[in-house]
Amino acid sequence: MEDLKQLVEAVHRELGSKLEEGKVADYIPQLAKVPLKKFGIAVATVEGDLVTVGDAEEAFSIQSISKLFTLTMALGRWGERLWARVDREPSGSRFNSIVQLEHEHGKPRNPFINAGAIAVTDAVLSGSQPKEAIGSILRFMRFLAADDDITIDPRVARSEQATGHRNFALAHFMRSFDVIEHPPAEVLGVYFHQCAIAMSCAQLARSGLFLAAEGRNPLTGHRVVSAARARRLNSMMMMCGHYDGAGDFAFRVGLPGKSGVGGGILAIVPGKAAVAVWSPGLDANGNSHVGTAALELLARRAGWSVF
Ligand code: DON
Numbered sequence: 001m002e003d004l005k006q007l008v009e010a011v012h013r014e015l016g017s018k019l020e021e022g023k024v025a026d027y028i029p030q031l032a033k034v035p036l037k038k039f040g041i042a043v044a045t046v047e048g049d050l051v052t053v054g055d056a057e058e059a060f061s062i063q064s065i066s067k068l069f070t071l072t073m074a075l076g077r078w079g080e081r082l083w084a085r086v087d088r089e090p091s092g093s094r095f096n097s098i099v100q101l102e103h104e105h106g107k108p109r110n111p112f113i114n115a116g117a118i119a120v121t122d123a124v125l126s127g128s129q130p131k132e133a134i135g136s137i138l139r140f141m142r143f144l145a146a147d148d149d150i151t152i153d154p155r156v157a158r159s160e161q162a163t164g165h166r167n168f169a170l171a172h173f174m175r176s177f178d179v180i181e182h183p184p185a186e187v188l189g190v191y192f193h194q195c196a197i198a199m200s201c202a203q204l205a206r207s208g209l210f211l212a213a214e215g216r217n218p219l220t221g222h223r224v225v226s227a228a229r230a231r232r233l234n235s236m237m238m239m240c241g242h243y244d245g246a247g248d249f250a251f252r253v254g255l256p257g258k259s260g261v262g263g264g265i266l267a268i269v270p271g272k273a274a275v276a277v278w279s280p281g282l283d284a285n286g287n288s289h290v291g292t293a294a295l296e297l298l299a300r301r302a303g304w305s306v307f
Pocket of ligand 1: 096167261262285
């Protein structure tokens with residue numbers, strides 16, 4: 001535990017000078033306001049320890065990291081039938097790309113690109129009203145983090161609602177192929193709110209811990225998913241969690257991970273820990289620049305790579 005703390009502190013210190021190198025997401029105006037100098041790291045271990053450094057207790061917009069949790073919920077509800085709506089192959093395209101949809105009959109390549117995540121949210125919405133679905137996603141996050149102090153930032157949701165033309169285009173296109181069942185405005189209302197969930201690195205690391213512990217949250221004892229499903233969720237993160245940068249992330253870090261344009265990344269060290277980093281400056285693929293570098297250093301020094 002002391003060694004881990006020292007390791008995390010050293011990585012945080014060493015990368016502090018690189019925070020200005022990335023570029024904050026500006027296509028969602030509310031995210032463009034977040035200062036580049038924010039930087040937090042949290043490691044939750046399967047033994048129940050939590051190490052936090054820097055801004056690890058400050059809530060930020062989890063954005064696409066939410067896609068991991070809605071996928072977990074949709075698989076819980078639909079089981080293997082979910083794969084009829086969304087594929088599970090790396091896309092090799094940007095997170096918000098529309099090009100593949102036309103060739104592939106409106107079926108998104110994977111649940112983590114925006115099109116796939118919108119299809120997954122449509123599956124979560126099934127049988128309920130948008131408000132109920134938003135409530136159940138938020139409750140799921142509180143349950144996983146074992147912390148009720150998790151909220152949705154309505155300014156971020158509104159900001160994206162007002163500027164999310166590309167997501168509307170994706171949803172309407174998929175609706176034309178009957179890949180999504182609900183009106184695009186309803187599905188996106190839920191999707192924008194799940195992306196606007198605000199959580200700290202500490203909360204995110206705790207929420208991901210079930211994926212490091214064969215589907216069971218070691219902090220609460222609750223079984224979240226089966227061991228087989230935890231393995232599959234990890235494989236999905238490894239292949240698709242960083243979009244067009246998934247290969248580079250696997251090469252440099254060697255861990256399953258899911259990024260968000262808020263600058264957060266949740267990475268899983270199977271059998272050992274869940275690690276959440278936050279630094280809002282992004283690289284060209286829309287993934288946290290310093291966050292990736294921090295995970296690369298941590299994984300190398302701790303010997304965490306799964307390869
Ligand atoms: O739909 C969007 O564009 C955002 N709400 C989420 C995108 C995102 O986080 C992509 N990840 N790096």
